[in-house]
Amino acid sequence: MDTAERAAADSPADDGAARLMKLFEAHRLTPTQRRIAHCLVRRAADAPFLSSVEVAELAGVSQPSVTRFAVALGYDGYPALRKHLREVVPPGTAQGAPADSYNEYQEAVHAEIENLRHLAALLADPGPVARAGTLLAASRPLLVLGLRAASAQAGGFAYFAAKVHPDVRLIDEGGTMLADRVDAAVRAGATALLCFALPRHPREVVDALAYAKAAGLTVITVADSTFAPVAAHSDLLLPAAVGTGLAFDTACSPMLLGRVLLEAMCDGLPDAQARLEEFDARAAARSLFVE
Template identity: 45%
Template sequence: MGDKESAPVSSQQQARAQAYAITSGKTAPEAEPSPTSRLRALFDRPQLSPGQRRIAQYLIEHLTEAAFLSITDLAERVGVSQPSVTRFAGAVGFSGYPALRERLQAIALGALAGGPGAEESGGNELQAAVDAEIENLENLRRDFADPDRLIAVGRELSASTPLTVLGLRISASLAEYFAYAARRIHPDVRLVTRSGSVAYDALLQSREAGGTWLLAFSMPRHAQETLTAVRVARSAGLRVALVTDLALGPVADEADVTFTSGTGSRLVFDSYAAPGVMAAALLQAMTDADPERTQARLEEYEQVSDQHQFFLRD
């Protein structure tokens, strides 16, 4: 509705960058952490063995069912021994499995009391898949009640020149989306979607060119190549921000900072509503970190896209 000759035309991205800057989250300091966040905080212990991490991840993913299992049933579901479950309970600060199960039941019952009633609504498998994604988004919303850490990392990613974005196998789509958008607001974004020596070359060159951060995406099934690439990045001197569904695990162990968001697993192939929002939130944090550069680059891009008619006119 504007006149091109009298005023610059702002793209939707420009308008959003101006109107929706992330604030420090102090407006909702009393927001209740999500059950998933509470479990991740409970189990976030660096001394956990790989077997204990498997137990923790099972409890996170199957809370409402697992909280009421006997030690025998839980051990069988996870594929570990009963003594392993007992040692896990001690490793996360409980006197034994009964005490841990009591805590899990309290969290599970609270989640059931406050969560959406997917079973009550009936519906088919597709609707159940949507319900699961809604729950993932609700958990992410609770995590965003205090966005200070996301804001800080967005500032670091914005300052890293070049900024390298890594996504291998199924995670490539999220990495491509992030890199495509980030190039509108950042002068040098390098996308890595191939593994092996090609990835290693790109990571080493990024560090040599002055880059300080790698943003990596790791979605299930988690690729061995992603772990290797993250280790190469760390050894080269890059810091690593990771977007994943697992707060615990070998890739998260290698990252400097991890942002976790659930994936939809009710269909044959996973869906990524919450990780997509997480990626967009990090992009927003980058735009907020350097608003002058953001505005200048978006205006320049609009001029180029208009000149070459990149887009159809609605």
């Protein structure tokens, strides 16, 4: 970091924004509330002096939403939050403060990069993933569960897993049929269920995992935190943080962890490579892909 970059990073404005980010990131916020939080972070120098009406106009939300935002953070109302902001944001940042190094979109990308670095550090101990891979490979059939926000992660895993595993069953919709599908898989010989659980955690996912464990399945869960609500119903929980810098969570880290689990599962399937080669041969014969 050169002298100019160091000065910018140590500027009062950046310090104020960082303190606000720390305050907001400690809470699980709705998309509307995140919009308000982003607005305040971008206007860190002015935030302690803005009225709730001004914040609402700047964020493009209603004034009651700003009040609910303050309550979600644990304050009696917006005036109490604003009082705290005046203590959090250091003095001298209101006028002439240098702009942040990155815009909000770049900040979201850099936050995801940090999540991936954290995942890489966790994978320095490959034991939990290797154990998960062995359990997934041995389950016939293999259940893969992901509802709502996590359905894309579960669907991606199941799509690729089906190329090497003889029987993969995806559950990406809740409802009364979910328990029936778990029962059917157990009767067919299933021993493990892989769950992708992402915020905001649906109650039906927690209930589904409790049912799966009661049915005798070993539950392996990819979740955003070891403290996620699904932890109590997971035999093996693998954490992968989600990004919260945008209105909706970003899940690059859980997706990558899913691919790592695929690799570990392949290591436990002696015929995985043969199945992949067989698929490639059939795909070529059918001209399935554009060359």
